[in-house]
Amino acid sequence: MEIWFNPARELELLLHTTAGNTPGFGDQPFDPEIRPSDPRFGDYQANGILAHAKATRANPRALAATLVEALKKDGSLDDALISIEIAGPGFINFQLKPAFLDAWLTRYANVEAFRSECATLYAGRKIIVDYPSPNTAKQMHVGHLRPMVIGEAIARMLQFCGAKLVRDNHIGDWGTNFGILIFAIKHENAANSLDSDPTTALEILEQLYKKGSALAKDNPAMMEAARQELVNLQTGDPENTALWQRIVAISNAAFQQTYEQLGIRPDITLGESFYRDKVERVYTELHDCQLAEESDGALVVWHDEHPRFARNSERPQPFIVRKKDGSSNYASTDLATILYRTEHFQADECIYITDGRQQDHFQQLFLTAEKWFHATGRRLPSLRHVWFGTILGEDGRAIKTKSGDPVRLKTLLHEAATRATVIIDEKNPGLPEDERQHIAHTVGIAAIRYADLSQNRTLDYAFSWEKLLAFDGNTAPYLLYAVARIHSIFRKAAAGDAATPPAPLETTPEVALARKLTVFPSALVQACTELRPHFLCTYLYELAGAYSTFNNADKVLVDEPTVRARRLRLCARTVAVLSTGMRLLGIEPLERM
Numbered sequence: 001m002e003i004w005f006n007p008a009r010e011l012e013l014l015l016h017t018t019a020g021n022t023p024g025f026g027d028q029p030f031d032p033e034i035r036p037s038d039p040r041f042g043d044y045q046a047n048g049i050l051a052h053a054k055a056t057r058a059n060p061r062a063l064a065a066t067l068v069e070a071l072k073k074d075g076s077l078d079d080a081l082i083s084i085e086i087a088g089p090g091f092i093n094f095q096l097k098p099a100f101l102d103a104w105l106t107r108y109a110n111v112e113a114f115r116s117e118c119a120t121l122y123a124g125r126k127i128i129v130d131y132p133s134p135n136t137a138k139q140m141h142v143g144h145l146r147p148m149v150i151g152e153a154i155a156r157m158l159q160f161c162g163a164k165l166v167r168d169n170h171i172g173d174w175g176t177n178f179g180i181l182i183f184a185i186k187h188e189n190a191a192n193s194l195d196s197d198p199t200t201a202l203e204i205l206e207q208l209y210k211k212g213s214a215l216a217k218d219n220p221a222m223m224e225a226a227r228q229e230l231v232n233l234q235t236g237d238p239e240n241t242a243l244w245q246r247i248v249a250i251s252n253a254a255f256q257q258t259y260e261q262l263g264i265r266p267d268i269t270l271g272e273s274f275y276r277d278k279v280e281r282v283y284t285e286l287h288d289c290q291l292a293e294e295s296d297g298a299l300v301v302w303h304d305e306h307p308r309f310a311r312n313s314e315r316p317q318p319f320i321v322r323k324k325d326g327s328s329n330y331a332s333t334d335l336a337t338i339l340y341r342t343e344h345f346q347a348d349e350c351i352y353i354t355d356g357r358q359q360d361h362f363q364q365l366f367l368t369a370e371k372w373f374h375a376t377g378r379r380l381p382s383l384r385h386v387w388f389g390t391i392l393g394e395d396g397r398a399i400k401t402k403s404g405d406p407v408r409l410k411t412l413l414h415e416a417a418t419r420a421t422v423i424i425d426e427k428n429p430g431l432p433e434d435e436r437q438h439i440a441h442t443v444g445i446a447a448i449r450y451a452d453l454s455q456n457r458t459l460d461y462a463f464s465w466e467k468l469l470a471f472d473g474n475t476a477p478y479l480l481y482a483v484a485r486i487h488s489i490f491r492k493a494a495a496g497d498a499a500t501p502p503a504p505l506e507t508t509p510e511v512a513l514a515r516k517l518t519v520f521p522s523a524l525v526q527a528c529t530e531l532r533p534h535f536l537c538t539y540l541y542e543l544a545g546a547y548s549t550f551n552n553a554d555k556v557l558v559d560e561p562t563v564r565a566r567r568l569r570l571c572a573r574t575v576a577v578l579s580t581g582m583r584l585l586g587i588e589p590l591e592r593m
Ligand code: ARG
Pocket: 130, 133, 134, 135, 170, 171, 172, 334, 337, 352, 353, 354
């Protein structure tokens, strides 16, 4: 039999087909339900026999026996490589034997081998990931961390698995707030102050906006002036257009610094303003296919089959696609965006990364798009909203500065590097200054990033410097340290070691580590299918744990050359999997720390 890269997946397929070809298995399709099993009994367990036996009124143990026999007969499971056993009322346990593990380690040796196997998963699928998509004229605060790190991890994972990926930064660069902002710039005579560096200019813009809305709030004449500035912008007045362009340019330049710090490179930045001449078509089509109707002067879409978006629901919540004053909004631009992504990019899938408060918007958007595309005979890309919870302070409330403002992202990233510097200086006083700085910077950002990614994204999580910078536990420093430790072994290995053929795996910690390595593909698949990077994090953490157990029990650089080669090979594979996984999460591993 072949050495499977992803044993869980291959077992699933094999059992499914074998059952289909086995008389006595009934005509219903069989779902093997392959799950990781209790390590004492094996690596994987097929749970699906029970349900299938119930559905086909068969005896589960007898059914399991029929399947096992069929598997053994056609030779697709070589029992020198994988052992099979029926357990309990009709579970089937599979255990990868050391011979399988040795062969796996030989065959899947590096990131290129992993990549070419993984690339079949989404081969050629055009996926647009919409992130980080911030709004212009506002500084990034701690809340902006999540779409950046989650979006980037998801983009990297899907790309690794063969998707043709487009990172589309759908910035909020159009809308009513520009009326206030332009009004404030003029009222405060502040245009010149925007000449400063982008970060400062963005800060000034944020202040101006606050000032402008405070003024307009208490003064109808000023409110009217702001509204007029907006109308002028919307109708193409050159002065306002120039100001708006400047605001957008300042914002993008300031964001760019943060993107760079976090390794984020959008492929395209098509903000809301890009769609302003594309919404008319949306209104016409929605109207023509009788999906949208006028209500109080606005154009709205109801979803009567939906408990919350129906006309007669308790708190009616129509999807407003054109505002009363005739202008477009978030909904209209998002509809136009789907059409553009379909026609221009031939997207197979669009993934939106935003916080959980936008769930209603995306549900209504997706429902509307489904009906609209159906009515117009278009193929709708698959649409997925990847939402996340809030970052809380250690007191369990939304994280804020002492003055009650949201913590700026810039400040947070800076503090991470500063705190990591203290730790690294203490641990590594001997390293040269610039290397220590590089390490501290990497560790600090990685720690913040990993703390975010390692949580199930739909939960809120509490931000704690102490936890995220700890060198033990499920943290970035722990993983980084595991990698550095392996590199230090390689630095001590002899030049000839690589040429020695490794002896077969032997000790329990060796075998356990090798087993863990073979789980990488299925952890990655799970993270990709559910679009939840924490599955990959948990796996890497467990792998680092298995490595550490091995390393504590079995000395690597022993005298016997073939044992030494075997252990060095385990080290090499561990570092390959850890580094690949960390890079997918946006973390660059270090050789020393
Ligand atoms: N700019 C929006 C915000 O900051 C997020 C945009 C998400 N993407 C989208 N196509 N709606 O909330």
